[in-house]
Amino acid sequence: MPVVTIKLDEGERHLPFEPGVSLRELLDTTDIRVRTACRGIGACGLCRVQIEAGDAGEPTPGEYLHLDDAELAKGFRLACQIMPTSDLQVTILARSPTSAWRNLPLANRRFEYLSTFPRRNVTPKMLNPYGVAIDLGTTHISLALHTLIGHQRLAGRYGLNPQIAVGSDVITRLAAASEDAEQARYLRDLVVNGIAEALFDLGLREGLNLEQIIRLTLVGNTAMIALLSGRNYTQLLHPRYWMQAIDCLPEDPQIWIDPWGLHPEAEIVIIPPLAGFVGSDVLAGVLAMNLTDTSEPALLIDFGTNSEMALWDGTTLWVTSAAGGPAFEGSGLRCGMPAEPGAIYRVTLNDGVFDPLVIADTAPRGICGSGLVDLIANLISADLLTSVGRFAPQVPNEGVFIAHGERNIVLTRKDVDLFQRAKAAIGTGCQVLLREAGLSAQDLGRICLGGAFGRFLDVRNAQAIGLLPNINPDRVELYGNTALLGCEDLLRSPVACEHLNDLRTQTTMINLGQCDDFDELFLENLFLQPS
Amino acid sequence: MHNALMQKLVQALIDGDQATAVAQTHQLQAAGLAREAIITDGIEAAMTQLDARCTVEQFNLLEIMLAGRAVMSAMKVLYPGDAAMFPSQGTIILASLEGDVHDLGKNILKMVLTAKGYRVVDCGKDCPVDRLIATARQEAPLAVGISGLITTVIPQVRQVRTKMHALGLTQIKVMAGGAALKQATVQSLQVDFIGETAFDCLHYVETLPGGAL
């Protein structure tokens, strides 16, 4: 793969890339963003870089307008206009301040034109109306902005849900809200303001007018929607409501038009969850994957702190949820972190030495879910870790050393234990669903994976340690945020909305808590071995 | 008669035809039309018509940049040799804020004010609020004028007066204008004045103590 080398005051960064994206898009996936105020169409002229070495191609007409001859002679260019095809060395002339909101990973882009649902007809109140899809997750909030008359996603953002300041898991937040109405209001304001900030970042950096947004569609897990609405969130603390529909839609979502800066007549649509533990995010994911379109059995696993699994057997959609903990998202581990710049996302073992790959080629700051899967699979194959989760005697007490960084990055025994639990929760969930549907893993035509891993997961390694059923790896499909993709369909297509409502009637929920042999299955799944 | 001439100017500006635009402007002046009328009925009308082409779907940068260049040449006809002016009035600071690279309107404002004897300090386009305020601190102007064409600058506009007051710069008035700001109210933008056109801006400045002739 060709590499773009970015020269910064702090040192050099190497960004390998697949040709086909602009230099700006490449930078946008990292923490080194260039200043921008348009969608990368050469209009604002702010995204200036200097080419130090390599062939960046001929300047475009837009560049000739913004850069004079002297600047062009010095190698000044506009990052959005350059489509690198081979190695380049670049200095950034105008760096953007860091933001809590990042561009959606490029992997999510491949979906842009694939949606199978027909578009909504809009009676334009304006020349070019926009719509926004939001996935309100426990850990992350993701947004995608679309033009409603064309068929493209114009831009997207994701960032941490600011409610994390109150508690990283759903229960802490629900409990805080239930104890004190003031806290409930605070939690709601945190999300409302978070969404406002993300939209603002979108508007400012892409030069998009938020007042052109005439429709906003939001999906989320049940707790997040209840906290946003401020309604019946206390019910979610009681297990008896988990399998029941919760009345948690806001009385008047239009009150958010103003703080979010939308068109005054914009329509805000919150997609209702199915039950306490099946949010509209899961349903949206099933929709986007076209999971139920054929009679072929298919499984969707959405990895997260709370992982959801949905199995289609040809007639029924079996859905369950397993709180495996945030190991896949990199939380709770000694050196864990989300799949962000600085995270080790892939690990190979060469002659007893680990060779880690780091997102955005920064100094490693930690290890994310896919890196962890690779690491554990490698340790097992090198006999440094047993399938029970015990390190070999030669491994020092402080754990396995992986890389030097700002601090040493290690994997401890406790980390392995946390990983095993998260893996076992998912394995058990899948097994129970298959059993209820009377299927075996070999019957599955597809396994769709969404969530934390994104495109980085090494499927064979995941199978080697039993995280995924042992079927032909070609049948495993990797996606980023499936809920957001589904929400985009719902935003754009009334047919998708009808389809979603059909899904509601086809769904049977399985409560793992009421599964008699859960303990046995969980124990079996704790082993780090092929299932 | 004027109408037909004006129509030709508008067309030339839209086409980005610099030479014709300049010629038409001369003719309109010769026909006795005021600069004010040429700007509002000619230049601004042309830009409004270009609006549609500036949308995401059908954006043609070159077209609009050429139109921009034609506008600037027509302005030079209307306000020749502004650089040689001797300022006889107070100072006005102008800027387009961070993320906003539109400066045609701001430049018109600059020419109108300069022609009337004001000393204009131009902070340029894409100017961070903090730099604008630092300049205000240095130059002690009668007013700062913000030209906003893109709605994302609104939150920045709201900060200007508060930040200046915090530094004790309470005498300096804050003015706003441009397509993205002119529909707003002075309360919502937290400014002292909002104007439709460059001339509204001039009239307002003239009412300020130390601003009148």
Ligand code: B12
């Ligand atoms: C020319 C133009 C450009 C040129 C700018 C060239 C330049 N050097 O200025 C170029 C091609 C670079 C450009 C780029 C973009 N543009 Co543009 N552009 C326009 C266009 C067609 C005309 C604007 C203009 O110059 N008007 C003429 C001047 C004379 O009018 P004015 O600025 O309002 O000024 C007058 C008065 O308002 C007043 N006034 C002005 N300032 C002040 C200040 C004070 C204090 C007072 C009292 C009065 C006052 O006096 C002036 C004379 O009377 C408009 C469409 C439109 N009709 O407005 C879009 C428009 C402004 N652009 C737009 C956009 C979105 C962009 C882009 C982001 C492209 C894109 N679609 O992705 C980029 C990047 C811009 C950025 N980040 O800043 C949008 C803004 C949407 C919004 N509301 O947020 C518009 C409205 C088009 C649209 N409908 O989509 N653009």
Ligand code: FES
């Ligand atoms: S010109 Fe490159 S981002 Fe605007």
